[in-house]
Structures are given as C-alpha cells and as structure tokens.
Amino acid sequence: MSETKTDREQKGDQATSGSLDEGWGPLSELPGNPMMWLLIISEIAVFGAGFAGFAVAFVMNPDLFRESQDTLNRLAGAINTMVLVTSGLFAALAVRAESEGRTGLMRLHVAIAVLLGLVFLGVKVVEYSGELSAGHTIDTNTFFTLYYLLTGFHALHVVLGIIILVIVAIWHSLDNLETGAAFWHMVDLIWVILFPVVYLLR
Amino acid sequence: MNTRPHAKDDHNLPTARQLIMAWVLLMALTVGTMIAGRVTSAASLGLAWTALLMVITWAKARTILMVYLNLRVAPAHWKSGFSATLVFVLLLILGIYALEALGLVIHHK
Numbered sequence: 001m002s003e004t005k006t007d008r009e010q011k012g013d014q015a016t017s018g019s020l021d022e023g024w025g026p027l028s029e030l031p032g033n034p035m036m037w038l039l040i041i042s043e044i045a046v047f048g049a050g051f052a053g054f055a056v057a058f059v060m061n062p063d064l065f066r067e068s069q070d071t072l073n074r075l076a077g078a079i080n081t082m083v084l085v086t087s088g089l090f091a092a093l094a095v096r097a098e099s100e101g102r103t104g105l106m107r108l109h110v111a112i113a114v115l116l117g118l119v120f121l122g123v124k125v126v127e128y129s130g131e132l133s134a135g136h137t138i139d140t141n142t143f144f145t146l147y148y149l150l151t152g153f154h155a156l157h158v159v160l161g162i163i164i165l166v167i168v169a170i171w172h173s174l175d176n177l178e179t180g181a182a183f184w185h186m187v188d189l190i191w192v193i194l195f196p197v198v199y200l201l202r
Numbered sequence: 203m204n205t206r207p208h209a210k211d212d213h214n215l216p217t218a219r220q221l222i223m224a225w226v227l228l229m230a231l232t233v234g235t236m237i238a239g240r241v242t243s244a245a246s247l248g249l250a251w252t253a254l255l256m257v258i259t260w261a262k263a264r265t266i267l268m269v270y271l272n273l274r275v276a277p278a279h280w281k282s283g284f285s286a287t288l289v290f291v292l293l294l295i296l297g298i299y300a301l302e303a304l305g306l307v308i309h310h311k
Binding site: 029032040051052059070086092095096174178182188189197 | 213214215216217218221222224225228229232235236239240241242244246247252255256258259262263266267269270271272273275276277280287288291292294295298299301302307309
C-alpha cells in the first residue's frame with residue numbers, strides 16, 4: 001500500500017519530536033518542559049546563594065538583623081505563604097482540567113490562581129508601604145538592602161508568573177498550561193524557603 | 203472518536219484528590235512554620251527551633267516539587283537529586299546560623 005502524504009507528515013513529526021526529546025538527554029526524563037526544569041534548577045541555585053549570603057550577613061551583625069527583622073510583619077508573610085500555596089493548587093487544578101478537555105473549568109482555575117497572585121502582591125505592597133513609612137528604605141542598612149532585593153526579585157517573578165498564566169489560559173494546550181503552571185510552582189517553591197529565612201530565622 | 207484535544211492523559215498528572223491532599227499538607231506545614239517561627243513574638247528562636255523550621259521548610263518545598271511540579275513520576279535519581287539539593291541549601295543556611303548560635307563567630311567592635 002502506498003504511503004499517503006499525511007502518513008509521511010505524521011512520521012516526520014514523530015521523528016522531529018523524538019530527536020527533540022533525545023536532545024534534552026537526562027532532562028527529558030522529567031515531567032513537562034525540560035527548559036522549565038533548567039530554569040527551576042537555576043533559580044534554586046541563585047536564590048540558594050542569596051539565602052546563604054543573607055545568613056552570612058546575619059551572623060556578621062546579628063543584633064542589627066534581629067532589630068531590623070522585628071519591624072517586619074511576620075504574620076503578613078505567613079498569610080502570603082498560604083495565599084501562594086493555595087494559588088499553586090488552582091494552577092495545578094487548571095492543568096488537570098486542561099488534560100480533561102474542560103477549557104471553561106481550566107480558565108476558572110487559572111483566574112482564581114491569578115487573583116490569589118494579585119492578593120499576594122497586594123499584601124506585599126502593604127508590607128513595603130509600612131516599612132517605607134517607618135523610614136526603612138533599601139539603603140537603611142544591610143538587612144533592608146537584602147530584604148528589598150530578595151523579596152523584590154521574588155515579587156517580579158510573581159508578576160511575570162501572572163502574565164504567563166494569563167497567556168497560557170488564552171493560547172491553551174496541555175503543554176502550555178503545564179509549562180506556565182511549572183513557572184508558578186517554582187515561584188511558590190522559592191517563597192516557602194524565602195519566608196522562614198528572611199522573616200523568621202533569628 | 204474522542205474529539206477532546208487532551209482526552210488521553212499521557213502526562214501522568216496528579217489527580218485532583220492528590221493535589222488537594224498536598225494543599226492540606228502545605229497549609230498544615232505553614233501553620234507549623236508559624237508556630238516554630240513564633241510569628242507573633244520578637245524572641246530569638248534558638249538552634250533547636252531553627253532546625254525544626256528548616257525541617258518543615260524542606261517538607262513544604264519537597265511537597266511542591268513532588269506533587270505540584272509532578273516530580274513524583276520522574277526516575278528515582280531525579281527525585282533524590284532534588285531532595286538532596288534542598289537538604290544541601292537548608293543545611294547550609296542552618297549551619298551558618300549555628301555558627302552564631304553556638305558562639306563560634308567573633309564580632310570585632
């Protein structure tokens with residue numbers, strides 16, 4: 001039987017897809033987009049170095065760090081942890097809904113995840129306003145420099161994550177949703193380490 | 203024929219029940235973080251509470267990796283690799299704090 005054009009195209013697609021998978025080597029064993037896992041590994045390394053640097057700065061000047069840290073709103077940080085892990089749940093449920101072909105439910109879950117992301121940023125704005133009105137700026141001391149840099153860099157990831165979630169909800173496919181949600185979970189992962197290190201360890 | 207674009211779940215995603223159980227665990231661990239980290243107190247934590255806080259943090263980070271990020275379906279070497287990386291980062295932080303808590307850092311006035 002002669003091979004049709006469609007058959008040849010399908011074989012070509014499979015070959016391309018197979019060679020892409022092989023091109024990622026061991027990363028292709030990971031679920032979802034290998035590039036996202038490269039990003040997750042990089043972010044753990046970058047933030048890990050930042051947290052270690054924060055700890056070193058703490059032990060070099062513990063009194064200053066304890067005094068400065070006591071001005072932070074620890075309860076707001078804890079509430080934001082709950083907000084972000086709940087947002088992560090809805091991002092993961094959105095991927096699940098997309099896998100079942102339930103586009104409406106997927107978009108509802110993404111909308112809730114995004115809304116909770118905005119709540120996180122709102123709490124952050126309230127926190128920053130409180131610190132700034134108390135005269136604690138980025139150049140007040142080493143603690144506040146590191147506090148604004150680490151939390152600000154994380155907040156930028158939250159903003160980017162919200163934009164990505166909106167994009168993958170509009171131009172949706174299971175791969176897009178899985179990749180967008182993975183970025184969001186990475187933001188969540190960094191926060192659950194950042195919160196105890198910056199707000200609680202003393 | 204099923205016309206849904208992704209009706210066949212070949213991504214081995216966690217079920218809604220597994221995701222909700224992970225969320226319940228994360229919320230409970232966050233309450234544990236609040237208690238161990240004494241969010242409403244200005245008192246120092248001490249080394250034992252700091253260590254407990256790091257253990258809780260590891261459990262939270264690992265839950266996000268395994269369930270939310272679905273690392274549970276990856277081969278064992280990836281799972282243990284990520285867990286070990288988290289342990290390394292958190293032990294490094296704990297070790298640095300321990301230097302101060304044990305009085306091993308000399309502060310020059």
